[in-house]
Amino acid sequence: MIFEWLHPFLIVTALVLMVIGAVRRVNLWRAGQSDQIDLIAGLMAMPGRYLHDLHDIVERDKYMSKTHAATGGGFVLSAVLIILVHLLGIDSQILAWALMASLALMFVGALFVFKRRLNPPSRISKGPWMRLPKSLLAFACAFFVLTLPAAGVLPEGTGGVLLTLVLTGLIIWGMGELFFGMTWGGPMKHAFAGALHLAFHRRQDRFGAGRSTGLKPVDLSLAHEVGGVLGVAKPTDFKWNQLLGFDACVQCGKCEAVCPAFAAGQPLNPKKLIQDMVVGLAGGTDANYAGSAYPGKDVGNAKGGPNQIITEGLLDPETLWSCTTCRACVEECPMMIEHVDAIVDMRRYLTMEKGQTPNKxxxxxxxxxxxxxxxxxxxxxxxxxxxxxxxxxxxxxxxxxxxxxxxxxxxxxxxxxxxxxxxxxxxxxxxxxxxxxxxxxxxxxxxxxxxxxxxxxxxxxxxxxxxxxxxxxxxxxxxxxxxxxxxxxxxxxxxxxxxxxxxxxxxxxxxxxVQQGSLKLNSFSGGKVTYHDPCYLGRYNGEYEAPRELLRSMGIEIAEMERSGFRSRCCGGGGGAPVTDIPGERRIADMRMEDVNSTGAELVAVGCQQCTAMLEGVVEPRPQVKDIAEILVDQLAEELH
Amino acid sequence: MQPKQSIAATGNNLKIVSLISVGKHPQSGRVRRADQDSRAVELGMKLLDSGNPTGGDSLVVLHAGDPKEPGLRGYAGMGLNSVQVLELDPAADAVAPLGEYLQQFAPDIVLTGVRAEGGESSGMVPYQLAEKLGWPIVPRVADIISVEAGVAEVLQALPRGQRRSLKIRLPFIASIDSAAQDARQSAYGPASRAMMDIEIVDSSTDQLRENWSEAPAKKRPKRLKVIKAKTAAERFKAATAKSQSEGGKVMQNESAAEQAQAIFDLLLEEGVLR
Structure with missing residues (x-):
């Protein structure tokens, strides 16, 4: 092949640009507030967190988890081997074959990404993301061909100027997306920011089967400082690792698909919110955003910068007040981003500094x-x-x-x-x-x-x-x-x-x-029953089993709703949402009752008074709504004296 | 009064003072910003916002009492940079120092609540101040529509949601009715950060009040209401219509002397004057 020096030169250029981009990006995050994180321990724990915590979430979608394992794994391995083979010029057929194998793996993965993108669901972002599978394929193809001589399949120096030019073009495209784009804000940014986000996550105790869901307290001493701000007014008021977390977003829209406020037509879309935060931390407008908008609002009008007030130009406060804090988005997010905490941080500013809590x-x-x-x-x-x-x-x-x-x-x-x-x-x-x-x-x-x-x-x-x-x-x-x-x-x-x-x-x-036998229960004979998981019991505290076991102990076979357990849909009553009452097209409680209706249940068992109030607020005819305690008390076996 | 007029006549530099007291929540008895007083602050802030765009207007929020009182922070949280406090003994009478302050400061409009939520709660402070300053008082104001050429157009709240429009020459005192605009939310940050501008003033102890003992008010027994209305329309009328005043006469075209004589006669007749 001619121009022996060209491809190593391109690789070095791409890597250097990548490093420069990384430093720039890191500096954007460092504009945030300090947070006590053990950096070394975080980095050490990162691979484990990737393989367990993150992968467990991705694994819920088998197609995507396999695709990602092939593409991502193939790419990481290829990148290391490319540096060894093509940059350092280690002359080893074994390495070359290994590189070709990993590129082939990546290629196959990328094909599946490509297939998924042929007819993408509305939740995922288009725009630059539609280009990504093609870039992956270009990268894998180009380096595969480039490695053939090193593997001894083709003699050194095969190919003419045309092949070299085509190959060089593909390499520039592929590396532009995968190395340069990784730190300069392309779709591949998720790999760079995502890995660091796992390492320096704001909730370190979330990993390893931990469950960290409590909000962090505000330092109220800021209220007495001149120039102090309670809550988050500007992007730089977030902790630096929260900013990093926003950057990890892959715009898969899993959050959007489960968000009750989005479904109700209220002006909130968790994915757009996180992207707006990215606009805020990097500065600019949302004109390039290629996903679903906030219901009822147009894309392209949001402007922001690291030191600009978020609710003056970047976000409508109504977006923040639409959230029911149900954590469905957090539960689904494969990048483990903390949407709800960010929303409450911004609400704190609106309430404690501006006095602008809406409606009641x-x-x-x-x-x-x-x-x-x-x-x-x-x-x-x-x-x-x-x-x-x-x-x-x-x-x-x-x-x-x-x-x-x-x-x-x-x-x-x-x-x-x-x-x-x-x-x-x-x-x-x-x-x-x-x-x-x-x-x-x-x-x-x-x-x-x-x-x-x-x-x-x-x-x-x-x-x-x-x-x-x-x-x-x-x-x-x-x-x-x-x-x-x-x-x-x-x-x-x-x-x-x-x-x-x-x-x-x-x-x-x-x-x-009941398990101890302190309560004797008659069996229930009141027809079909379903159970609604309260967000603050289920997603927040992981208690899914006890209420179900109680129902079973009365001989009830629960007709589960499609969205139950950790995927339970909110009743609409959390986070002060009934008080702030942001208008939408539908009511969240009505949608939940439709979920109930589709099971054909005559009774919804609930474990929360807010849920009871919200679900009973749905107009009749509808199934009965009862707290589990109320169902149990009716089945209490009277003791004979 | 005359020099004030020319200042206000230009529409510039309107000086507003809102008087605030420490409120008491009706259910918990806990200290808070008083409802009517915070409406007085809200109205003051509204006049400031809607008034002179060149920003010559000013609002002073004034309290006489203990500057460390946490209830004052509730007002500050509405977005005030500072609260002016005339520091005096809690047992002292606030009217004299307030009057002196106002005389010196010479505001155009003084806004107060109708009555305090604690203490004597007699509702006398605005009247006593008006007497001391020789200014008119407009009780139970719902809104101040405009201030032009030294004359304010004021909406007075009457029973059953009715309003009376009045024109008043500056300066005047207005007590703010519960029908006025709700006070904006009080936010914790500004509330904690606001300055208390303290001025220590001489005051004399309220001798009369010293010997009083306070006890919770008892509810008066209610007279049973006999509903005579037979139809919904009648009930609606009973609930909304202004009660017909009986007797009296309207004097619009008579001379001022005749009008004054009529009032004097009425006061004699009612036994107010002897």
Missing amino acids: GAEVLDNIIATDNPNGYAPASRTNWAADQNLPLMRDVKEAEVLFWVSDGAFDMRSQRILRAFVKLMKAANVDFAVLGDEELDCGDVARRLGDDATFQSLATRNLAVLSQYKFSKIVTTDPHAYHCLRNEYNDFGSDALNGVEVLHHTSFLNEL
Whole structure:
């Protein structure tokens, strides 16, 4: 082959440009705030996280996981071997054959990528991404041919000027996409940013079967600093590793496909949101975005830069307030991006700095601040629901096996039916329990998700101060939101009130009682039943099995919805969404009820008072909605005395 | 009053003062920004925004009492850079120092709530200030529509959602009704960051009040309402119609002396004046 020097020169050029691009990109991320991450440990753990945590998610789509393993694996191996064979010029037929094999693997993978892109689903982005499979094929072909002489298949120097020119063209194209594009913002950026994102992820404890879902507290001392900002106003207010995380997005749109707000026609699309964050961190407009828009909004009008206020030009605040914080997007994201945390970070700025919580949000926050409950009821009336229940108060007994966390359901007549049912079950099982009565406050869930972390922190510390006065080994609550706060978000406040305390959702606790035989149940004969997984119980806390086991213990065969378990669709009641009430084309609760209807169930079992309220808000005729505690109480076998 | 007029007549440099007190939540009794006072601040901010685009207008949010009171932060969170506080003993009477401050500062419009949510809650502060300053007072204002040529067009809130439009020469005091625009959300960051401009003032202890003891108010028994309306239309009318005033007369064309005489006679007749 002629121009012996040409191809090594091209490879070096591409690699040098790649390094320059990498430094530029890293500097964009470094504009973010510092975060305490062990860099070395993160890098060491990265391959494991790729092979286990990330691959487990990709594996849900078998086609794509095999395709990616072939393409990605083939490419990484090829890149290393190309450097050895073509750049360093190591003359080894074994290496050359290995390179050809890995290129062949990559080629086959790329063919499947190509096939997928022939008729792509609406969720995936087009634009430069449509070019990627062709670039992959070009890269694999060109280097395959280029390696033939080294493998001894063709004699050295085969081919004329034409072949060399064609080959050079393909190599420039392939390396332009795969080396240069990797750090200069092409589709392959996902490999570079994605690998580092895995290493320096903001939630290090998410990996290795961990479950980190609690929001990180805001440093409130910033409120007293001149020039301090609470929450995220500009892209540079994010932690640097959050910026890195946005860059890892592959625009596969799995988030878009599961987002309840997107499906309801509210102006939110998690994929677009992350891409807008990328626009923000790099500066520019969203004109090149080639995926679905926010419903009801046009693409091309968003402008941003690292030091520009996000909600002034880049994002409509309505987009942020449409989120129900259901984490369906986070659960599906193969790049393990944390959409919900970013949204809440930006809401914090809107609420705590701008005072712009929309619709009833401001009123609810004012109520929580003034009365410790979202509807502004007299704090002294918190236990009125249990006037006839004769509940032991912690203030009197000081000690109990179980502390029953009643939650704000105490003020709502529908939720009170759930509370009563649960109390009856505990009494039937002779559980030693007590309640806090008027000493209990709102858990802070709504305040936190509406961005008012100051109020959340105030509630959390006051609740913890009350809890630390009493002795108990378990806290049980019927509200998954309170459960999540108590279990995962109260640990950040340096209190030992919950040390060694088991925090349980009532379904887990009741399941224990049933398994122990403390509760005797008749079998259920009320027709077909399905179960709706509450987001804060399932995705946030991984409890999918206990509620199902409870239902089975009554002889119920659950008619599962298509979207159940970790793929459960939100009821629309989380994250303060019913309060901020951003208009859409449909209601999320209606869509969920359609899911229920398609199973033909006559009864939906629920484990959350918010879900109950949302689903019961769907117009009749519709299946009945009951909390599991209410179903159990009807099946309680009366003991004969 | 005369010199003020010329300043306001140009439409420039409108000086607004909103008086704020420490509120009390009706359900929890917890300290908060008082509802009507925060509406007074909201109206002040609105006048500032809608007023002179050259930015000559100013708004001072004024409190007499303890500058460390956390309830004041609720007002600051509406986006104020500072709150002016006349520091005085909690037991002292706030009217005298407020009056002196206002006399010196010479604002064009003073906005207050109708009554405080704690303490005496007599609703007398705006009247006493008006008396001290010799300014007119407009009670229960819902909105200030415009300020032009030294005259403000004001909407007064009447029962059952009715409004009365008034024209008032500056300066004046307005007490803000609960029908006025809701106060904007109070945000934690600005609330924590706002400055308290403290001025220590002389004050005299409220002698009368010292001997009082406070007790929670008891609800008065309600008179049973006998519903006479037979149809929905009648019920609607009963709920919305202005109650017909009986007697009285409208004097529009008479001379000022005749009008004053009529008022004087009425006051004598009602036993207000003896």
